[in-house]
Amino acid sequence: MKNSTDQPLSLDYLPGKTLRKIRESKGYTQKYVAQGIIKQSTYSKIEREEAEPAASKLFTILDRLEMSVGEFLFIQGDYAHSKKGAILYSFVNQKYNAPDELEKLKKEAEDYLTEFEDTVVKDIQSIYESLIVFGRTHDIKLARKYVQPVWDRIEAFDEWQLTEIYLVNNIMFFFSADSAIYISSRAIEQLKKYKGFNDSSKLRYNLKFNLVYLFMDSQKYEEALSALENLIPYTKELKKHDMLAVCYARKGVSMIKSGDESGEDWIDKGLNMLDIIEENELKELLKEEIKSFIN
Structure with missing residues (x-):
């Protein structure tokens, strides 16, 4: 069994050709990319894959190219x-x-x-x-x-x-x-x-979203409603329509379990929203969740 270096898509491999491709696509000169980091002649050797940069230098070069390590590796792997x-x-x-x-x-x-x-x-x-x-x-x-x-x-x-x-x-x-x-x-x-x-x-959003369910699962419905008061506007801001529908339904469940029967309207609102955006599989999962709280 091997260690986890699975294919030529890694900082273990010479990055020169990919660096050159990115630099040229941005219209940058070797002088601009190398300035203040390494000698231009050294950078030229790196692009020709005649030299290997130290990791710290490579990270600084990528920063100069407005490129994260993740994006660089994705491009290095032929956009995969x-x-x-x-x-x-x-x-x-x-x-x-x-x-x-x-x-x-x-x-x-x-x-x-x-x-x-x-x-x-x-x-x-x-x-x-x-x-x-x-x-x-x-x-x-x-x-x-x-x-x-x-x-x-x-x-x-x-x-x-x-x-x-x-x-x-x-x-x-x-x-x-x-x-x-x-x-x-x-x-x-x-x-x-x-x-x-x-x-x-x-x-961060996912953790806060899941925390609502954890409050509900532990029958802490007031805490769930309080968390949803902050989460629903944030979900709207992010335009997460599927998650907004779930938030509406969870608000409805928490209201009903807190003694407010008008929560049924919020449940209907959430399920209807999933109909509109054609999230049929998520709707069925949400209906099962609702049933687990409201028999």
């Missing part, structure tokens, strides 16, 4: 993700837990792990397994067995980076309500250091 990159991308951008899609994503992770040793991909495979088991059996204790090792590994870290926060965002539902709320709150707190970093915005 690496095998691992594709697995991470699918995991991060997964919208909801459709069984067939989960089976497909789990298979991709398993195939990768037959070739490469990779802790994060193993965690992702375990998370998919737990989601599939829970969807099939609704046995949360059985599903938790698959993600307990993931949590045991991450819990020990003093600080979480974005990768760890993405992972915990997908496993906290398998723990007791109080534990899940603690995990979510800790993740949101850890994200504060990423304020201003664009990639953290979606994750």
Whole structure:
């Protein structure tokens, strides 16, 4: 079994041709890109792949080219993700837990792990397994067995980076309500250091969105309503129409469980919105969620 360098899409490979392609597409000279970083003659050798830049120099060059490392690797791979990159991308951008899609994503992770040793991909495979088991059996204790090792590994870290926060965002539902709320709150707190970093915005939203469900699941409906008061305007601002529909329905459920029968109007509003935007699969999942709270 190999280590996780899966194909020529990595900073382990000479970046010269890709740097030249990006520089020329922007109309920049070698002198402009190299100025204040390295000698122009050295940069010229890097583009010809006669020299390899130190990682710190390469990161500074990419910054000069207005290019993130992620975008650079994507271009280096002929505008495609690496095998691992594709697995991470699918995991991060997964919208909801459709069984067939989960089976497909789990298979991709398993195939990768037959070739490469990779802790994060193993965690992702375990998370998919737990989601599939829970969807099939609704046995949360059985599903938790698959993600307990993931949590045991991450819990020990003093600080979480974005990768760890993405992972915990997908496993906290398998723990007791109080534990899940603690995990979510800790993740949101850890994200504060990423304020201003664009990639953290979606994750911050997802954590707050999922926290509403955790409040509901622990019968803390007033806390859920309070969280939704902030989340609904933010969801409108982001134009997340599918998630806005879910927020409306969850508001309705929380109102009803708090003794306000007018919450039924909010549930209808959410379901009707999913009809309009033709999110039929999400509508069925939402109806199942509503039934789990309101018998």
